[in-house]
Amino acid sequence: MIPALGLLLGIVAGLYFDVEVPLGLQPYLPIAVVAALDAVFGGLRAVMDGVFSDKVFVVSFVANVLIAAFIVFLGDQLGVGAQLSTAVIVVLGIRIFTNVATIRRHLFRA
Amino acid sequence: MSLITDLFANALDEGYAEAAARQRAAGGPEPSRNRRRMSPALMAGLLGLGLLLATAALQVRADAGIVSAERESLVERIGLATGHADALEQTVADLERDILEIETRQLDNAAVNSELRESMATMRSAAGTGAVQGPGVVVEVDDAENGTDGGSSGAVTNVLDIDLQQVVNGLWAAGAEAVSINDQRVTAMTAIRSANDVILVNFRPLEPPYEVRAVGDSRTLGSRFLEGPGGQWLLDASSTAGIQFDIRNVDSLTLPAARAVLRLAQSEENT
Numbered sequence: 001m002i003p004a005l006g007l008l009l010g011i012v013a014g015l016y017f018d019v020e021v022p023l024g025l026q027p028y029l030p031i032a033v034v035a036a037l038d039a040v041f042g043g044l045r046a047v048m049d050g051v052f053s054d055k056v057f058v059v060s061f062v063a064n065v066l067i068a069a070f071i072v073f074l075g076d077q078l079g080v081g082a083q084l085s086t087a088v089i090v091v092l093g094i095r096i097f098t099n100v101a102t103i104r105r106h107l108f109r110a
Numbered sequence: 111m112s113l114i115t116d117l118f119a120n121a122l123d124e125g126y127a128e129a130a131a132r133q134r135a136a137g138g139p140e141p142s143r144n145r146r147r148m149s150p151a152l153m154a155g156l157l158g159l160g161l162l163l164a165t166a167a168l169q170v171r172a173d174a175g176i177v178s179a180e181r182e183s184l185v186e187r188i189g190l191a192t193g194h195a196d197a198l199e200q201t202v203a204d205l206e207r208d209i210l211e212i213e214t215r216q217l218d219n220a221a222v223n224s225e226l227r228e229s230m231a232t233m234r235s236a237a238g239t240g241a242v243q244g245p246g247v248v249v250e251v252d253d254a255e256n257g258t259d260g261g262s263s264g265a266v267t268n269v270l271d272i273d274l275q276q277v278v279n280g281l282w283a284a285g286a287e288a289v290s291i292n293d294q295r296v297t298a299m300t301a302i303r304s305a306n307d308v309i310l311v312n313f314r315p316l317e318p319p320y321e322v323r324a325v326g327d328s329r330t331l332g333s334r335f336l337e338g339p340g341g342q343w344l345l346d347a348s349s350t351a352g353i354q355f356d357i358r359n360v361d362s363l364t365l366p367a368a369r370a371v372l373r374l375a376q377s378e379e380n381t
Contacts, residue, residue, distance in 0.1 A: 002152075002153055003152045003153050003155075003156045004156070005153070006152070006153035006154070006155075006156035006157040006160070007156040007157070007159060007160045008160065009157055009160065010156060010157040010158065010159060010160020010161045010162075010163070010164065011160040011161075011163060011164045012160075012164075013157075013160070013161055013164070014160060014161045014162070014163065014164020014165045014167075014168065015164045015168065018168060019161075019165050019168075021165060021169050026169060026173075029162070029165065029166045029169060030166055032162055032166075033159070033162045033163055033166050036155075036158060036159040036162050037159065039123075039155065040152075040155055040156060040159050042121075042122055042123050042126075043151075043152055043155060044152075045121075045122055046122060046123070046126040047152070049122070049126070050130075051126045051127055051129070051130035052126065052152075053125070053126055053129035053130065053133075054150070054151035055129065055151075056123060056125040056126050056128075056129045057151050057152060057155060058151050058154070058155065059125070060123045060125060061155045061158065065162075091117060094114070094117050094118065094121070095117065095121045098117075098118055098121030099121045099122060102121070102122075
């Protein structure tokens with residue numbers, strides 16, 4: 001319940017402060033969101049599995065976001081930014097789906 | 111494939127299992143008791159996720175707003191520029207009419223000049239800078255009815271610049287004395303070409319249906335055109351691509367004048 005409150009607070013803060021994202025960073029924002037989603041669902045699943053660890057969660061969250069953004073940045077420099085974005089989205093998307101499926105099994109036993 | 115299989119099997123960060131194993135080895139509390147300690151880190155993570163989500167969403171909204179605003183201002187500028195160009199063109203047309211009037215008045219003053227006046231009028235009509243009127247034919251060309259249904263045969267179902275070029279050439283060959291397409295007079299300086307699927311005549315974009323008017327002997331012009339290369343081209347286009355066309359004789363046609371401004375070219379006799 002408290003984490004959900006955190007999510008709500010984050011959304012409200014984001015809407016309220018209306019942060020101006022620098023033009024150069026804009027392509028990496030969607031990727032960062034997907035990476036953060038992956039880390040959060042991974043953490044939720046770890047909670048359900050009873051193996052949650054603060055340190056692992058925080059490190060995986062930050063590292064996920066940074067590495068995803070870096071891969072896309074590298075792709076942009078090499079001229080294959082769009083393809084690498086797709087690759088990142090596919091990999092993280094599969095992980096999110098698998099983790100959510102496990103969470104679902106934990107919650108509904110189905 | 112093994113990569114994807116691996117992805118499905120180990121979706122959870124291996125760090126969690128390792129951390130749990132370490133803790134168990136160190137004789138820490140049972141992992142299941144960690145549940146209560148999860149809040150601060152998880153909350154911070156979700157806070158970050160919420161921030162990112164909201165920022166990204168706002169960014170997309172703002173971008174869309176900027177793009178549509180840019181578009182609107184461009185449309186507005188195009189409208190203004192077009193209006194300005196139209197006004198200028200109107201001025202030019204007015205001035206040209208004034209010039210013509212003055213010329214006629216000057217020539218009228220002396221009876222000797224009537225011959226000169228007539229030859230000037232003839233030259234204007236021939237060059238296309240004077241409006242002409244007379245009998246002739248109207249060739250109407252239009253895109254195929256079932257617009258995009260050219261897929262099976264691969265044929266283009268729109269009227270192309272080459273079609274109009276062939277029609278105009280065919281009309282000249284059939285003895286036309288003056289030709290216009292959708293009120294754009296075809297002169298010695300006229301180009302019929304397409305840019306982005308739009309046909310330009312005298313650098314003016316035209317819209318289908320294209321009405322090609324030709325002044326000439328209405329008794330022979332139509333039939334000679336149909337039998338000549340232009341008519342054959344249209345028949346071919348009609349059978350392969352479904353281009354629609356219609357040829358009819360008209361007793362009296364009026365063709366507008368074209369504006370031909372020569373800035374650099376000078377008549378050799380004058381120099």
